[in-house]
Amino acid sequence: MNRSLTRRQQEIYDFLSQHGSEFEHPPTLDELCNALGLSSKGSLHKQIQALVDAGLVEPMNNQRRGVRLIQEEDHTxxxxxxxxxxxxxxxxxxxxxxxxxxxxxxxxxxxxxxxxxxxxxxxxxxxxxxxxxxxxxxxxxxxxxxxxxxxxxxxxxxxxxxxxxxxxxxxxxxxxxxxxxxxxxxxxxxxxxxxxxxxx
Amino acid sequence: MNRSLTRRQQEIYDFLSQHGSEFEHPPTLDELCNALGLSSKGSLHKQIQALVDAGLVEPMNNQRRGVRLIQEEDHTxxxxxxxxxxxxxxxxxxxxxxxxxxxxxxxxxxxxxxxxxxxxxxxxxxxxxxxxxxxxxxxxxxxxxxxxxxxxxxxxxxxxxxxxxxxxxxxxxxxxxxxxxxxxxxxxxxxxxxxxxxxx
DNA sequence: CCCTTATGTTCTATGTGTGTTCTATTATAG
DNA sequence: CTATAATAGAACACACATAGAACATAAGGG
Incomplete structure (x- = not known):
């Protein structure tokens, strides 16, 4: 299931991991854009969608601050x-x-x-x-x-x-x-x- | 399946092993060329294709940074x-x-x-x-x-x-x-x- | 309840980094 | 010499990333 992420996707994922352990609420897309140096949330959204498809992020159906990592349980x-x-x-x-x-x-x-x-x-x-x-x-x-x-x-x-x-x-x-x-x-x-x- | 590698192929394979344990992402062909002292990624690609055929490298179907060693090792x-x-x-x-x-x-x-x-x-x-x-x-x-x-x-x-x-x-x-x-x-x-x- | 604002979603267009394929040339070994 | 390996370089095709606009939806205030 751990398919290869692109460099940017990995970067976003890492940032989310970092962010999640520091803040209570997930960031908004705009905040994410700001933090990652992007100027288009549309682009970011596409990347996040890729993470959702990869099973690493919960699907965010129109929810505000809905970018939550899926904590994948270690089966071992x-x-x-x-x-x-x-x-x-x-x-x-x-x-x-x-x-x-x-x-x-x-x-x-x-x-x-x-x-x-x-x-x-x-x-x-x-x-x-x-x-x-x-x-x-x-x-x-x-x-x-x-x-x-x-x-x-x-x-x-x-x-x-x-x-x-x-x-x-x-x-x-x-x-x-x-x-x-x-x-x-x-x-x-x-x-x-x-x-x-x-x-x- | 493990047919004999040529000198260059072995060298590339070794480099990939080394690189993989140090960096998170696989290198690009250009980076590889640079590291190995080649000036043509076309040539390199041919070598890598040989490694793919030998079953040592994952097939990289047009993917960026797709030069990954095959590893079925369970890290635990x-x-x-x-x-x-x-x-x-x-x-x-x-x-x-x-x-x-x-x-x-x-x-x-x-x-x-x-x-x-x-x-x-x-x-x-x-x-x-x-x-x-x-x-x-x-x-x-x-x-x-x-x-x-x-x-x-x-x-x-x-x-x-x-x-x-x-x-x-x-x-x-x-x-x-x-x-x-x-x-x-x-x-x-x-x-x-x-x-x-x-x-x- | 409606309006506003904030935020997520979808779309198109564009650029460029990077893998792929080709041809031609040069080593190296038998 | 012939065959195989290795290389360079050009041309190409496509993955990846980005911006920006337009739209959709949720949340909150009057």
């Missing part, structure tokens, strides 16, 4: 919802953040990313600061590592064991003990499908 | 060179393989990916089967985890400690012992900058 990116530390609610990140996730590390189902806090899974090779990829689903098989919500408030990352009448959450840290709950206390938020770590 | 992908197991040469993969690597997990320098075999770094959270991202360089700071080549043949992934007159490679496995070498026995192949694991 997933939202980073926040931090997960054993025994605390998931701590949301202020502004919406995303991170690229290789296809290999995700599944066809909806996934999201959390950042790990703490050492509760250290013996399974999940360290403090790691990014983990979670597949969003409400059921898990025994032995899977899940994001579990306890009593509707506290989230934790543990290996799950579901027995008749009870649910056991196993940490991977010999200094911590498995936790037992009744099934109605525990709701599964997702299952671990990938993990990433930065060393630099 | 890195080559997977093979498996690394302590004390063996890196086992190359038959067919060239690549894997997507998030920007966060790589650096600006050239990087490649290996897959880990064995548990020698298990206590640092690097498990059998993990994919690791290696930044290609020949020097390392003490404490960094490196791909080291011992005696020119055996590759291994260890934490490095460089002392005057000796190099110590530390595994992260209490059942294994640090290994000592003289500096001329050890050559650093790269430094660990990222790690990924699949759980599904």
């Amino acid at each position: 990116a997933l939202p980073v919802l926040g931090y997960i530390a054993a025994g605390h609610p998931i701590e949301a990140i202020e502004q919406r953040e995303t991170i690229q996730v290789p296809e290999l590390l995700r599944t066809a189902r909806p996934c999201y990313v959390l950042q790990v806090r703490g050492d509760s899974m250290i013996e399974d090779g999940i360290l403090d600061g790691d990014h983990i990829v979670i597949e969003q689903r409400e059921q898990a098989r025994n032995g899977e590592i899940v994001v579990a919500l306890i009593d509707g408030s506290d989230a934790t990352l543990k290996r799950i064991e579901q027995r008749p009448g009870e649910v056991i959450l196993h940490p991977a840290n010999s200094q911590m003990s498995p936790m037992r709950f009744s099934p109605d206390q525990v709701s599964i938020q997702g299952v671990l499908v990938g993990q990433m770590r930065v060393y630099h | 992908a890195l080559p997977v060179l093979g498996y690394i197991a302590a004390g063996h040469p890196i086992e190359a993969i038959e067919q060239r393989e690549t894997i997507q690597v998030p920007e966060l997990l790589r650096t600006a320098r050239p990087c490649y990916v290996l897959q880990v075999r064995g548990d020698s770094m298990i206590e640092d959270g690097i498990l059998d089967g993990d994919h690791i991202v290696i930044e290609q360089r020949e020097q390392a700071r003490n404490g960094e985890i490196v791909v080291a080549l011992i005696d020119g043949s055996d590759a291994t992934l260890k934490r490095i400690e460089q002392r005057p007159g000796e190099v110590i490679l530390h595994p992260a496995n209490s059942q294994m012992s640090p290994m000592r070498f003289s500096p001329d026995q050890v050559s650093i192949q790269g430094v660990l900058v990222g790690q990924m694991r699949v759980y599904h």
